[in-house]
Amino acid sequence: MAVLNEEQTMLRDMAREWSKNESPVSAFRKVRDAGEAIGFDPAAFAAQAEMGWTGVIIPEAYGGSDFGYLSLGLVLEETGRTLTASPLGTTALAATSALLLGGSEDQKQAWLPKIASGEVIAALAVDEGPRHDPTQIAAKADKSGDGWTLSGEKAFVAEGDSAHLFVVAAQTGDGVGLFLVPGDASGVTRKPRKMVDARSHAAVSFDGVKLGADALIGPADGADLLDQVLDRARAGTAAEMLGLSVQAFEDTLAYLKTREQFGEILSRFQALQHRMAHQFTQIELMRSAVEGALEAIDAGRDDIAQLASLAKATACDTLHLVSREMIQLHGGIGMTDEHHAGFYIKRARILENAWGNASFHRERYARLRGY
Amino acid sequence: MATAELTNPADALEDFRKEAADWLAENFPKSLVGKENVLATVEGEAKADPDAKAWKKAMGDKGWGTPTWPKAYGGGGLSFKEARVLQEEMGKIGAWNPIGGMGVMMLGPTLLEFASEEQKQRHIPPICRGEIRWCQGYSEPGAGSDLASLQTKCEDKGDHYLINGQKTWTSGGQWADWCFALVRTDTTKKHEGISFILLDMKTPGVEVKPIRMISGSSPFCETFFTDVKVPKENLVGELGQGWTIGKRLLQHERTNLSGGGSMSRGQGPSLSDIAKHYVGVDSEGRIADSELRTKIIKHEMEAKSFQLTARRVMAESKGGNISLASSILKNVGARITQERAELTLEMMGMNGLGWEGDGFNTAELGATRGWLWGKAVSIYGGTTEIQNNVVAKRILGMLDHQ
Incomplete structure (x- = not known):
């Protein structure tokens, strides 16, 4: 665990208590059973906003607390532990980063206070296929009069079913630009998708959506901006994955300490001890990588891209391992819907795919390092 | 303040x-x-x-x-x-x-804590002046990871102790003047039957044989004790207190070895440079062998996570906490050191397997010897398996294994 300041420690403890008491895994089970397309409980999200979590990286001038990315990462880790279904990471970290990094004063004034209060849920709409690839964007924004006309299909948009605002990546003719598109704009349609994690990953179409000149965030040639936004989304996702890994591991360990076979508690078997020691080792490395990336973002360092890819790749590998071991070491009980091991492995695979899987980020790291 | x-x-x-x-x-x-x-x-x-x-x-x-x-x-x-x-x-x-040397790194701090006033007066000043070289008599052919099963016998003969048995992996034994050793003074108890004793390597009955390692060097010895007479004043602490004293000394050793970080920091050319030199690049300037490139990058990323972990451990312990992450450094450091050596060899091909003489440059010969020597890292100072036991039992609270 990184060395935290007083505010961060309080925030982390608060998030831990809240997740444990107000949002245990049974709360996620209710969301799953309800089967709503939005994939979360609005009351739970409202409670998070009430506690200020939607404004953690937003400056005070726009209604946030400006505690930084590591702080928000701590919250996402804690809520991730119990699989809390909430758009928090998507709206308050990923989409917010686009406004923070590229937004004009007017754009920030218009949207950040509403995101900070939880009134607006913003989503990042980048990918158009089943695998993350920000270099393959076909959506187009054509100049029309003073503004833009945007058309394209975005696939698997996290929180796409509830979003009030989309940050959409589209070709401008000069490159890829990021556009602010209100969810109720004419020409926006969303199709829910039922995915294994029971969360929202909508297909969203933009069909000749008319936008003003002020819809463009940053430059018309904004591939670099998109990359920076994605790196923040990746680090935030990795923080959620850290929470899943820690909890899945702890639950497995607790199970091994109670389950008896051959007249022995399972945790006495050395074959299992070494598998747990290995997972513990990988989780510690993962924590260093995740916190390292979040700290680099807060410090504005120049190796953010490398560290974000390191964090995401490491998070993917480790959560993959831990979620598989959780099922295997629980045996048959872990295969039942009644047990929560299945929830972890399902959410794990979704998060592994989000914003680039391990191979994507290893390749990116290799290129950044000149290999 | x-x-x-x-x-x-x-x-x-x-x-x-x-x-x-x-x-x-x-x-x-x-x-x-x-x-x-x-x-x-x-x-x-x-x-x-x-x-x-x-x-x-x-x-x-x-x-x-x-x-x-x-x-x-x-x-x-x-x-x-x-x-x-x-x-x-x-x-x-x-x-x-x-x-x-070992007198400074390990024995001195232990004597300061456990030795009698006479022993301190006699043995510490020569360590401070660098006059006496010490070696460690711990491991035995039958007592490696399970050190407490050591058998070297130390009998009380009234006015002296008589030592018989064999030690191994005695670092620098061929050059040492004195040895600090763990010996068995009671065969009826395992840990409480061990005592900590100091002995002069010139005493009759002490015989030292260097061990030639797979890397070709001989930094360790086998040490044989045949009816070695040791004055009673050379016992440190109480009879049967050796395991406590010996473990304390090992903490000093692990502090010195825990620089897993330094092992893997990787001096010299980067793996990328080595790969591009020996394997070549494709039209986009990437390492030509894509599988090798993937292996290298996996290794580099793990090394980076390790570095961040070492930094985190330091930051956390400054905050006054004992960092749980410190328990993984030895194993991960060993894994990274060995993987780096294996990858270097793979890239160099037959040039990375030269033993000595013409036809190989210094880096190539160094790669061969370093690769072989590096196999020790996951064995000494607590094997990878022992470290995993420590993590499982002390940190994860899993019970004694079968």
Whole structure:
């Protein structure tokens, strides 16, 4: 665990208590059973906003607390532990980063206070296929009069079913630009998708959506901006994955300490001890990588891209391992819907795919390092 | 904190800085800049360079080779802050510490904690002056990871002890003057039957045989004890207290080995440079062998996570907490060190398997020997398996295994 300041420690403890008491895994089970397309409980999200979590990286001038990315990462880790279904990471970290990094004063004034209060849920709409690839964007924004006309299909948009605002990546003719598109704009349609994690990953179409000149965030040639936004989304996702890994591991360990076979508690078997020691080792490395990336973002360092890819790749590998071991070491009980091991492995695979899987980020790291 | 308390020590520290700088200027021979030989503390100086001898004597007499040890036993009697100032001042002029070896790293701190007054007076000052080289008699052919099963017998013969048995992996045994050893004084108890004893390597019945390693070097010995008579005053602590004392000494050893980080920091050319030289690049400038490239990048990323972990452990322990992550450093460090060596070899192909002589450059021969030597990293100081046991039991609270 990184060395935290007083505010961060309080925030982390608060998030831990809240997740444990107000949002245990049974709360996620209710969301799953309800089967709503939005994939979360609005009351739970409202409670998070009430506690200020939607404004953690937003400056005070726009209604946030400006505690930084590591702080928000701590919250996402804690809520991730119990699989809390909430758009928090998507709206308050990923989409917010686009406004923070590229937004004009007017754009920030218009949207950040509403995101900070939880009134607006913003989503990042980048990918158009089943695998993350920000270099393959076909959506187009054509100049029309003073503004833009945007058309394209975005696939698997996290929180796409509830979003009030989309940050959409589209070709401008000069490159890829990021556009602010209100969810109720004419020409926006969303199709829910039922995915294994029971969360929202909508297909969203933009069909000749008319936008003003002020819809463009940053430059018309904004591939670099998109990359920076994605790196923040990746680090935030990795923080959620850290929470899943820690909890899945702890639950497995607790199970091994109670389950008896051959007249022995399972945790006495050395074959299992070494598998747990290995997972513990990988989780510690993962924590260093995740916190390292979040700290680099807060410090504005120049190796953010490398560290974000390191964090995401490491998070993917480790959560993959831990979620598989959780099922295997629980045996048959872990295969039942009644047990929560299945929830972890399902959410794990979704998060592994989000914003680039391990191979994507290893390749990116290799290129950044000149290999 | 009161201002007075804050200023006075700071002034005193600056006074000490000047004192240290003056003394170093007067005593450190300029001819020795860049001539530090870390092996000298183990093997002894190859040829007696008069400047090196004078420098060692000066530091030894001053006690600054063991700067924080008590003056009463020949140490420098400095505070940790003063010792750091001394180190900084030495660094400024390229001076180095000529006093080292196992006596300094492991035995001295243990004697200070457990030895009698007479033992301290007798054994610590020669360590401070770098006069006596010590070796460690711990492992035995039948007692490696399970060290407490050691069998070397030590019998009470009234006015002396009689030792019979065999030690192995005695680092620097062929050059050592004295040995600190764990011996069995009671065969009816496992841990409580072990005692900690000091013995002169010139005692009749002590025989040393260097072990040739797969890397070709012989840094370790087998040490045989046949009816070795040891004076009773050489027992440290109580009879049967050896396991406690010996474990404490191992903590000093692991502190020194835990630089898993330094093992993997990877001096010399980067793996990318080596790969591009031996394997070549494709039209986009990438390492031509894509599978190898993937393996290298996986390794590099793990090494980076390891580095971040080592930094995190340091930051966390400054905050006054014991960092749980410290328990993984030895194993991960070993894994990374060995993987790096294997990858280097793979890239060099047959050139990475040269033994000696013409046809291979220094880096290639170094890669071969380093690869072989590196296999020790996951064995010494607690094998990977023992470290996993430690994590499982002490950190994860899993019960004793079957």
